[in-house]
Amino acid sequence: MDDFASETDSDYTSYWRDWFISSRGNEYFCEIDEEYLTDRFNLTGLQTEVHYYQYALDLITDVFDLDCEDDMRESIEKSARHLYGLVHARYIVTTRGLTKMVDKFKKSDFGKCPRVHCDSQALLPMGLSDVPYQKSVKLYCARCEDIYNPKSSRHAQIDGAYFGASFHNILFQVYPALIPQKSRRRYEPRIFGFRVHAGAALARWQAEERVEMRKRLKESGVAIDTTKLFIEDAEADDSEVNEGSGRGTVAGEAPK
Missing domain, CATH: 1.10.287 (Helix Hairpins)
Structure with missing residues (x-):
């Protein structure tokens, strides 16, 4: 049992990003390239927004080797998730990040529009604010141009700032061919067939x-x-x- 526990902990420490992306509730996130994470210019200004910033960054980049108590490790883990989300909002508007999100969009990884006349149009995650802890993530439909709450409660708890309020618009500016044709059909209320x-x-x-x-x-x-x-x-x-x-x-x- 001791060998198994140490091996699990080692894997967890060595492949933090893989673990984070594969965790239930994190399906909206894409994997950030290590080159982007190690470039300090991309992390400008985040030092003041994240507690245990350096430890959290070390954990994300798989170089964390601090021997600490469980309470502190849990705090560092929480900070790492928050830091990854803030960096994620910057990464997904880059060329490489947009490409990864487009692949997820084409596979409908973010869900499909619940509106009947949108014919299961694929959705995109978005935030109503770029400031953390303000609004949870929403889903945007480019066909009806409306926003919806995620179906899963796990996804509904994701901070909208981890995607930002501009990402979905930037994606369709870069990839205009993905803009769906607007639906002209509207529901007409009827009583016994009469409008x-x-x-x-x-x-x-x-x-x-x-x-x-x-x-x-x-x-x-x-x-x-x-x-x-x-x-x-x-x-x-x-x-x-x-x-x-x-x-x-x-x-x-x-x-x-």
């Missing part, structure tokens, strides 16, 4: 807006003439009824 009249939805929206406006005016202390509002609402309702019936009158003419 729901758009005017009804508009009337409901207008009524809700009037209620919200009154609430805002009341909260701001603006005096409201309720009698005038009631008259305006009644006139608006009458005009909507006339327009919906198709029997509205023109000014100066008697109704037929």
Whole structure:
């Protein structure tokens, strides 16, 4: 058992990046080249954002040889994951990083759009903020141009800053051939096969807006003439009824 434990620990220390990429929940990440990690220029500014920065970098680059207690090792491991994520956001907008992410995109490693009319369009991970600890990672669909939450709770816990808010747009700028054709199909609400009249939805929206406006005016202390509002609402309702019936009158003419 002692030999097995030491061998496992050695493998874990020697191949940290392989272990990290293959861990469940880290499928969105690509492997960062060692040349990129060892170039200090690429890590500029990260020293102040990561605790145990040097130890974490040593762990990522497989040169960590510090004999420390379990609590400190756990802290270094946490810092290494955070450092890898921050470097990952920079790496995936390079030529080499974009190539790796495109390969994952083509294999739908990030999932497919849940929208029916997008026909299982492959998604791309993105962040709503470049600042860590602000927003978790989201998934962007280039067909409907909307964003979605990951299905897996493990993926939903990934920090969005590890991908950045610009990565998906940069990828489609570099690879315009990957931009899918926009879907023109839209869901049309129907009742027994008949389309729901758009005017009804508009009337409901207008009524809700009037209620919200009154609430805002009341909260701001603006005096409201309720009698005038009631008259305006009644006139608006009458005009909507006339327009919906198709029997509205023109000014100066008697109704037929």
